[in-house]
Structures are given as structure tokens and as C-alpha cells.
Amino acid sequence: MSLTRLLALILKELLAVMRDPKGRIVLIAPPVMQLLIFSTAATLEVRNVDVMVLDQDHGHWSEELTARIAGAPTVKRVLPADSPDMLRRAIEERSVIAGVWIGSDFTRRVTAGRPATVQVILDGRRSNASQILASYLGEIATRLSLETPLGTQITGQLITVEPRNWFNANLADKWFMVPNLIASIALLVGLIVTALSIARERELGTFDQLMVSPLRVHEILIGKVVPPMIIGLGHITLFILAALLIFHVPLRGSLGLLYGSAVFYLAAVVGIGLFISALSMTQQQAILGAFLFLVPAMLLSGFATPVENIPSWLQPLCDINPLRYFLVVVRGVFLKDIGVDEVIRQTIPIALIAAVALTAAAWLFRRRME
Amino acid sequence: MSEPADLVVLEGVTKVFGDAPPALKDVSGTVRGGEITGLVGPDGAGKTTLIRLMTGLMEPTGGTLTVLGHDTRTDAAAIQSAIGYMPQRFGLYEDLTVGENMTLYADLRGLPQAEREAVFDELLTFTDLKRFTARRAGHLSGGMKQKLGLACALLRKPRLLLLDEPGVGVDPISRRDLWAMVEDLTREGIGVLWATAYLEEAEACDRVLLLNEGEALFAGPPAEMTGRVQGRVYRVEGIGARRTALAHLVDEAGVRDGVIQGEAIRLLLAEGAERPPLPDGARIEATRPRFEDAFVDRLGGGPGGHSAIAAAQDAFPDDDAAMIEADGLTKRFGDFTAAADISFKVPRGEIFGLLGPNGAGKSTTFKMLCGLLRPTSGTGRVAGIDLSRQAAQARGRLGYMAQKFSLYGDLSIQQNLDFFAGVYGLSGRRKRTRTGLMREIFDFDRHAGQPAKELPLGLKQRLALAAALMHEPEVLFLDEPTSGVDPITRREFWMHINALVEKGVTVLVTTHFMDEAEYCDRISLIYRGRSIALGSPDELKRRVASPDQPDPTMEDAFVALVKEADAEREEEAA
Numbered sequence: 001m002s003l004t005r006l007l008a009l010i011l012k013e014l015l016a017v018m019r020d021p022k023g024r025i026v027l028i029a030p031p032v033m034q035l036l037i038f039s040t041a042a043t044l045e046v047r048n049v050d051v052m053v054l055d056q057d058h059g060h061w062s063e064e065l066t067a068r069i070a071g072a073p074t075v076k077r078v079l080p081a082d083s084p085d086m087l088r089r090a091i092e093e094r095s096v097i098a099g100v101w102i103g104s105d106f107t108r109r110v111t112a113g114r115p116a117t118v119q120v121i122l123d124g125r126r127s128n129a130s131q132i133l134a135s136y137l138g139e140i141a142t143r144l145s146l147e148t149p150l151g152t153q154i155t156g157q158l159i160t161v162e163p164r165n166w167f168n169a170n171l172a173d174k175w176f177m178v179p180n181l182i183a184s185i186a187l188l189v190g191l192i193v194t195a196l197s198i199a200r201e202r203e204l205g206t207f208d209q210l211m212v213s214p215l216r217v218h219e220i221l222i223g224k225v226v227p228p229m230i231i232g233l234g235h236i237t238l239f240i241l242a243a244l245l246i247f248h249v250p251l252r253g254s255l256g257l258l259y260g261s262a263v264f265y266l267a268a269v270v271g272i273g274l275f276i277s278a279l280s281m282t283q284q285q286a287i288l289g290a291f292l293f294l295v296p297a298m299l300l301s302g303f304a305t306p307v308e309n310i311p312s313w314l315q316p317l318c319d320i321n322p323l324r325y326f327l328v329v330v331r332g333v334f335l336k337d338i339g340v341d342e343v344i345r346q347t348i349p350i351a352l353i354a355a356v357a358l359t360a361a362a363w364l365f366r367r368r369m370e
Numbered sequence: 371m372s373e374p375a376d377l378v379v380l381e382g383v384t385k386v387f388g389d390a391p392p393a394l395k396d397v398s399g400t401v402r403g404g405e406i407t408g409l410v411g412p413d414g415a416g417k418t419t420l421i422r423l424m425t426g427l428m429e430p431t432g433g434t435l436t437v438l439g440h441d442t443r444t445d446a447a448a449i450q451s452a453i454g455y456m457p458q459r460f461g462l463y464e465d466l467t468v469g470e471n472m473t474l475y476a477d478l479r480g481l482p483q484a485e486r487e488a489v490f491d492e493l494l495t496f497t498d499l500k501r502f503t504a505r506r507a508g509h510l511s512g513g514m515k516q517k518l519g520l521a522c523a524l525l526r527k528p529r530l531l532l533l534d535e536p537g538v539g540v541d542p543i544s545r546r547d548l549w550a551m552v553e554d555l556t557r558e559g560i561g562v563l564w565a566t567a568y569l570e571e572a573e574a575c576d577r578v579l580l581l582n583e584g585e586a587l588f589a590g591p592p593a594e595m596t597g598r599v600q601g602r603v604y605r606v607e608g609i610g611a612r613r614t615a616l617a618h619l620v621d622e623a624g625v626r627d628g629v630i631q632g633e634a635i636r637l638l639l640a641e642g643a644e645r646p647p648l649p650d651g652a653r654i655e656a657t658r659p660r661f662e663d664a665f666v667d668r669l670g671g672g673p674g675g676h677s678a679i680a681a682a683q684d685a686f687p688d689d690d691a692a693m694i695e696a697d698g699l700t701k702r703f704g705d706f707t708a709a710a711d712i713s714f715k716v717p718r719g720e721i722f723g724l725l726g727p728n729g730a731g732k733s734t735t736f737k738m739l740c741g742l743l744r745p746t747s748g749t750g751r752v753a754g755i756d757l758s759r760q761a762a763q764a765r766g767r768l769g770y771m772a773q774k775f776s777l778y779g780d781l782s783i784q785q786n787l788d789f790f791a792g793v794y795g796l797s798g799r800r801k802r803t804r805t806g807l808m809r810e811i812f813d814f815d816r817h818a819g820q821p822a823k824e825l826p827l828g829l830k831q832r833l834a835l836a837a838a839l840m841h842e843p844e845v846l847f848l849d850e851p852t853s854g855v856d857p858i859t860r861r862e863f864w865m866h867i868n869a870l871v872e873k874g875v876t877v878l879v880t881t882h883f884m885d886e887a888e889y890c891d892r893i894s895l896i897y898r899g900r901s902i903a904l905g906s907p908d909e910l911k912r913r914v915a916s917p918d919q920p921d922p923t924m925e926d927a928f929v930a931l932v933k934e935a936d937a938e939r940e941e942e943a944a
Contacts, residue, residue, distance in 0.1 A: 009792070205776035212740050
């Protein structure tokens with residue numbers, strides 16, 4: 001292997017991406033957009049929701065409950081309903097996400113020290129938000145019930161829950177989101193830059209020019225793998241800086257571990273990108289191929305929904321998704337002081353994926369030469 | 371016959387795109403009914419721009435275009451409904467059949483149902499496509515696609531037919547067919563504009579509009595143009611080592627231009643110049659001028675004969691070693707045989723040409739010999755190295771220049787040179803000397819920082835040659851190296867190649883360009899995947915010489931040999 005040849009190839013690859021206006025857009029636009037969108041707009045919390053209350057009781061306790069719901073920080077407005085029909089329509093039309101139905105004997109039962117029921121109707125189409133809202137409403141009801149005549153009698157014997165959120169005490173959304181972005185942006189940019197690289201050369205006719213040079217196939221492959229990894233590490237660094245300086249996410253673990261794992265992660269991403277690139281004849285196919293991988297990879301990574309919630313028949317797909325493992329490392333390094341053994345445990349599958357993807361890409365690349 | 375009407379009148383037409391130098395500068399001329407007007411010029415001269423202006427698809431920046439009496443700025447719709455236009459790649463739908471394509475265009479052009487059957491029948495007969503009505507357009511040959519394109523453009527008989535390079539990618543036989551069809555149309559009074567980069571086509575036109583870098587160099591009958599160099603064109607025979615002789619001759623005072631034609635040299639002298647001194651035994655005689663001679667004369671003559679790049683190179687040993695060997699090379703893709711049992715040997719210091727129409731198998735053969743394709747059977751050797759065993763070593767010895775500009779367009783000249791130097795393992799001082807030499811010889815300094823894709827065509831071609839020669843290769847592979855470039859750039863290119871060959875470099879060139887074939891020492895004619903003839907250009911021409919064609923051109927030879935091969939195939943099939 002000749003270092004001169006390899007360096008020439010790597011330098012050319014970097015220059016080709018930087019000097020191509022479209023290439024520059026790929027490098028700059030997605031990171032900035034992801035940073036803006038995911039860190040500010042897209043939030044997993046439920047906030048500013050409207051709740052409708054159908055109060056058929058109009059007693060002391062029902063009004064107290066309504067007032068507390070209205071006072072909850074999650075709830076923007078409480079809309080009164082005149083009839084069950086109005087409540088049904090409001091949910092159907094998505095003007096409220098939840099309806100609280102207080103029966104006419106509510107205050108009477110509470111005052112009498114008997115158990116009382118409140119019905120909560122939720123919009124199951126927005127399952128995630130509904131789930132969260134249901135637990136908020138449940139909490140309000142529990143707290144209220146402690147103040148009822150029956151409740152005060154049993155306070156002493158009751159088990160109460162006092163939650164403490166470790167690693168992210170205030171459950172700050174950005175603390176969760178921004179580290180995720182470090183992993184996902186490296187996936188996005190690394191994948192697209194690599195996927196385009198061979199396809200672009202095929203389209204421009206420079207690929208033949210490369211193939212008739214004394215470069216050997218493995219040199220070409222290394223020359224194609226290294227530049228996107230450099231670019232990916234650059235993006236990871238930028239995002240780490242943004243996380244620390246702009247979003248003030250705490251850094252509790254070792255950056256060395258993060259970078260160590262990132263090298264394997266990028267090798268896996270680039271290997272997959274190279275496979276897609278070797279498969280496609282045009283840049284258009286390459287981009288489509290990249291997104292065909294990207295979207296499921298994001299969804300099946302634990303980025304937004306916990307991997308444990310993904311149905312078992314999809315679990316094997318999660319197992320071969322490098323993002324899934326690297327997310328654990330990134331979050332771990334930022335939010336808790338993740339141990340070396342845990343990082344290694346997560347990095348081993350990433351390294352395996354990288355080995356398989358790169359081997360498959362090399363194999364396909366040679367085959368497509370025929 | 372009355373004076374034919376002017377269907378198109380151009381007056382001072384100028385077109386500027388953005389900050390680029392004008393694509394067209396003050397072009398004036400006419401296209402008449404009942405004639406074929408050749409719009410002639412190298413790639414990038416402004417031919418397509420001018421045609422698009424005539425169709426009213428674009429507006430001129432300055433000047434006026436009147437087409438069929440309408441101003442293109444105001445009456446584009448009226449023009450578009452009365453003309454036939456065939457763009458460079460006619461918009462055929464490859465997944466539709468010939469018949470379906472015609473029906474589609476008939477719908478688009480609003481051809482009444484009642485007339486269709488008769489019109490389709492006439493056009494399919496005219497283009498000889500009737501047998502293929504049910505075949506998908508994607509499965510037609512290049513020539514047949516162009517004929518179908520022509521048929522679609524003729525669905526509503528136009529008064530003016532604009533053809534943008536109909537001869538590109540079409541073998542000489544189909545091109546002759548296409549030309550004959552268009553001539554038929556002019557007899558009905560239709561005016562035809564035929565754009566082409568082939569200068570020999572210009573001679574057959576009734577009149578010519580010659581464009582170069584956006585400027586009209588000439589407008590009028592081609593004979594008027596060639597008349598300007600009448601009596602100044604000579605053919606020199608029996609001159610011995612023709613490449614060295616040419617290099618000396620073009621540097622003689624009074625010699626405007628010189629090219630190799632098989633064993634002979636063609637010379638263009640300046641007006642009133644004496645014949646140059648010739649070695650003993652050489653015969654010189656006046657010959658009929660061609661359009662290209664006049665074009666080169668108009669451009670100020672060809673380049674000199676000194677190649678600094680060859681001068682800077684050490685000569686390779688003077689032996690007769692076979693530098694390129696093809697031994698029974700065969701390539702099959704599925705049940706399609708792209709190249710069958712192709713064998714030849716090219717000794718050191720020879721230019722060997724693979725000549726053939728597109729899709730005949732010459733590119734496949736070429737690719738197998740430079741290691742881009744693995745042969746199904748047979749072996750290829752470069753500089754004695756077996757490509758199937760030590761491909762990388764073999765590739766280190768060869769330089770490659772692809773058909774279309776295939777360097778990194780976003781990289782600057784310097785970055786491209788550095789890249790190719792690095793890829794061929796040049797480093798340190800050697801790298802600096804070689805890239806510096808290339809910059810100097812090819813005059814790159816003025817453009818060194820510009821992205822390569824923005825360079826003028828001629829400079830791109832030089833850059834491609836510089837990249838191919840960076841590591842002083844022993845063998846050069848050239849894939850259609852000068853198709854579409856202007857005659858000066860082509861001469862400059864061959865001047866370097868000729869000089870390198872004299873230093874012992876061996877060249878394999880593919881071409882469908884008859885002029886380029888004349889530069890070769892030997893040619894293999896590839897047709898339908900087979901080598902149907904092998905010999906020097908003069909031998910091939912002599913083979914087809916007959917009483918009615920005592921002095922055939924390379925194209926005549928090509929056509930005759932291909933027809934012969936077809937006849938043999940039919941005999942075998944029978």
C-alpha cells in the first residue's frame with residue numbers, strides 16, 4: 001500500500017466534497033436544521049394542551065378539581081362542556097386532547113366519605129401525549145383525594161411516591177435531545193457523504209479514471225472510507241461543543257471514551273454508506289438508498305421511543321442498528337459517568353456491524369467491477 | 371426555379387448567459403427553404419443555443435430572429451406549431467414502442483385521428499422502421515432512434531426542420547441514410563437546419579453557417595469557403611517517417627497547417643507561399659481542398675510541431691516488444707456477446723486504432739485492455755503484464771484519457787494535477803517538477819485556481835492529457851479523445867501524441883471519427899462485436915478501391931467493409 005497514493009485520494013475526496021456547492025450544503029444544512037428543530041421545536045414533553053371538563057356536579061369538589069386541572073403547568077386552557085356530545089365532538093375534532101367527565105353525585109360522594117369516580121376520555125390517536133396527560137391528571141386527582149374527608153383520615157397510612165430524576169433532575173428536554181443529535185447527525189452526514197461518493201464518480205465518469213490508475217481496490221476503499229469518517233468526527237466535535245456551550249448539557253463522563261466508540265460507530269455508518277454507494281448507479285439512487293436506511297434506523301434506535309417498546313418481531317432490526325448502541329454511549333457519557341466496561345459492551349456490536357458492512361461493501365464493490 | 375424563400379433570418383443575434391462570455395456574438399445568416407443549411411462548429415460553439423433561439427424557447431439578448439416571418443420574441447407559439455425540432459437527444463420514451471411513441475407525439479402535435487394512419491404509414495416506410503413498429507424505443511440502435519426521432523418531428527409536415535446534431539452516436543451507414551432522407555424532404559421545399567461538429571458533413575450542405583466560440587466565421591455555400599484555400603492544399607507522399615516529417619513541415623515558413631492522412635501528409639500553405647523543401651523521393655501534388663482546411667485557415671492555421679511534453683521525456687528503448695496484446699478477448703453480458711475473439715498485437719511506438727460505430731464493441735475491447743472490464747475469456751497484456759494477474763502493475767504503466775471530460779470538475783487545475791501525480795505515486799521533488807512542467811507546457815497558470823468544470827473545452831482536453839501523461843506512461847489509452855473539439859485543439863493534441871510515439875510510447879485509440887483514424891498506424895475495424903478488418907488506413911482504403919471509387923475515403927472504406935461483413939453474415943445465416 002502506498003501512502004502517497006492514499007493521501008492523494010483522501011485529499012481529493014475531501015476537496016471534492018468541500019468545493020462542490022451541493023456537497024457543502026450536505027455538510028452544513030442538515031446539522032444546522034437538526035440542531036434547530038430537534039433542540040427547540042420537537043419536544044417529547046406534553047405542554048400547552050387544552051382539556052375539556054364536563055361538570056355535571058357543580059359542587060365544591062368538582063370545582064376544586066377543575067381549578068387544579070386549570071392550574072397545572074401542562075394545561076393551557078380548561079374548556080367547559082355542556083353535554084357529553086360536545087365533549088365527544090371536541091375530542092373528535094382534536095380541539096382538546098382529553099375530556100374530564102365529573103358525574104352529578106361527585107361532591108355528594110366525596111363529602112360523604114365514599115369513593116368517587118371521575119372519567120377521563122383521551123384521544124388515543126395521540127397515544128404518547130395521551131399517556132403522559134393521563135398520568136398528570138391521575139396525579140392531580142390523587143393529590144386532591146388526599147384532602148378529601150376520607151383522604152385526610154388515611155393520610156398517615158398511605159404510601160406516597162416522591163420521584164427523583166437522576167442524571168437529568170429537571171427532566172430537561174434538551175439534555176436528552178442534544179446528545180441524541182450528536183449520534184444522529186453523524187449518521188445522516190456520514191451516510192449521505194459516503195453514499196454519494198462512488199455514485200458521483202460513476203456519474204461524472206471519473207470512476208473509470210480511478211480504476212485505471214495503479215490504485216488497488218482496497219486502497220480505493222480506504223480512500224473512500226477515511227474522508228467521511230473525518231467529516232463525521234468533525235460534526236461530532238461541533239455538536240459536542242454546541243451541547244456544552246450553547247445548550248449547557250452537563251458532561252459527566254469521559255470524552256475519550258466517546259471518541260473511541262465514535263470511530264467504530266462512524267466506520268459502521270460509512271460501511272453501510274459505501275454498500276449503498278456500490279449498489280447505486282446514480283446519485284439519485286444513492287440518496288434514495290441512504291434514506292431507505294436512515295428513516296428506519298432513526299425510528300428503531302431508541303432516539304424517540306424506547307427500544308423496549310418496539311415490538312419483538314422488530315427487535316432483530318434494532319439489534320443490527322449501530323445508532324441504537326451509540327446512543328447509549330453518547331447519553332451515558334453526557335448524563336452519567338458511564339463506565340469503560342459499559343462503553344465496551346455497547347461498542348462490540350458496533351464494531352461487528354462495521355466489520356460486516358465494510359466487508360459486504362468491498363465484496364459488492366469488486367463484484368460491480370465486472 | 372424561383373429564388374428560395376428565407377425561412378430564418380438572423381440579424382446580429384447575441385445571447386449571454388449570466389457572467390459567462392457570450393454564447394453567441396452578433397450572428398447573422400439565413401436558412402432557406404428547399405435547402406440543407408449546415409450549422410457547423412465544434413462543441414460549445416453555440417449551435418444548440420442558436421437552435422433553441424430559433425424555436426423561441428429562449429429569447430436573444432440582442433438582435434432579432436425572424437422564423438417563417440414571425441419574430442421569436444413575440445410569436446413563439448406560431449413558430450413552434452409550424453416547425454419540426456429534433457433536439458440532440460430526442461425525447462423518445464424508451465419504454466414505449468415505436469408505434470406508441472409516434473401516437474404520443476401525434477397527440478401532442480394535435481394530428482387529426484383521420485390522417486394518422488396514412489401519415490404513420492408514410493413516415494414508417496420513409497424511415498424504414500415499419501418492421502420495428504412494435505419494438506420498444508429503448509431497444510433500437512442509435513441510428514434507428516434518430517430515424518424515429520426524425521419521424522416524430524415530421525408528423526405534421528413542417529416548413530422548417532431543425533436538427534440538432536442528428537449524426538452524433540450514429541454509425542456512418544445510418545448517417546448516410548439519415549442524410550438521404552433529409553435531402554428528400556428538401557425536394558418538397560422544406561428548409562432543413564442540420565447542426566454538426568463533423569466538418570466533412572459541412573461540404574455536403576447547400577449552405578453553411580460556421581460557428582466558433584459563439585462567432586459566425588462564415589455564412590454561405592461551402593464551396594465558397596473551400597474556394598478560399600483552392601490551390602493551397604497539397605498531399606505529400608513517400609516521405610518516410612511521416613510523424614517526424616510532419617513535425618518539421620508545420621514549422622516551416624509558409625505552412626499553415628498539416629495533418630497525417632494514412633501514409634501521406636496533407637499540407638495547407640499560406641497564400642503565395644513557396645512549396646516547402648522536401649526530402650528526396652517525396653512527391654507533392656495539389657489536392658482538392660476540404661472544408662476543414664478552410665476552417666483552419668480561417669482560424670489562423672494549425673499549431674506548431676514542437677511538443678514540449680515529449681521533449682521532456684526520455685525515449686523508451688527502441689525494440690519491437692509487443693506493448694499491447696489482445697489474445698482471443700471475449701466479453702459476454704448474459705447472452706449478449708459484446709466482443710468476440712478479438713486478437714491483435716501492438717508493437718512499441720505504434721498507434722493502433724479501434725474504429726467502429728457506437729455499440730459495436732470497441733469500447734468493450736478497450737476496457738478489457740486497460741483493466742476496466744474482466745474478459746469472459748481470452749487474455750489481455752499491457753507492457754507484457756497479464757491484466758488478469760497483475761492488473762495494478764499493468765495500470766501503473768498506462769495512461770488513460772476518457773471520452774468525455776472525466777477529471778474532477780470541482781477541483782482546480784492544480785488540485786487535479788496534484789491528485790493524479792499522487793495517485794501514480796509521484797511525490798516530493800518529482801511531483802513538483804512534473805506538475806510544474808504540465809502547468810508550463812499547457813499554459814495552465816492563468817486558470818490554475820479555477821474549478822476544472824468551468825474551463826473552456828480546449829483547456830479541459832489539455833488537462834485530461836496532462837493527467838494521463840503525468841507519470842510518463844509507456845502505453846496510452848485514448849477513448850474518443852478529440853470528438854467534438856475544434857480542429858486546432860485536435861491538431862495540438864495529435865501533435866503531442868505523434869511526438870510521444872516517436873519517443874517510443876504506444877497508443878491504443880478508439881474512435882468513430884474517420885479523421886482520427888488516419889493518424890493510426892494500424893486499425894482494427896470493430897463491428898457487431900467482431901474485428902472485421904485489420905490493417906493500415908491505406909491498406910483498408912485500397913481494399914475497397916474500385917473502378918467507380920478509385921480513391922475512397924476512410925469513411926467509404928468503413929461503409930464498404932461493414933456492408934461486406936453484413937452480406938457475409940446473411941450468407942452464413944442462410
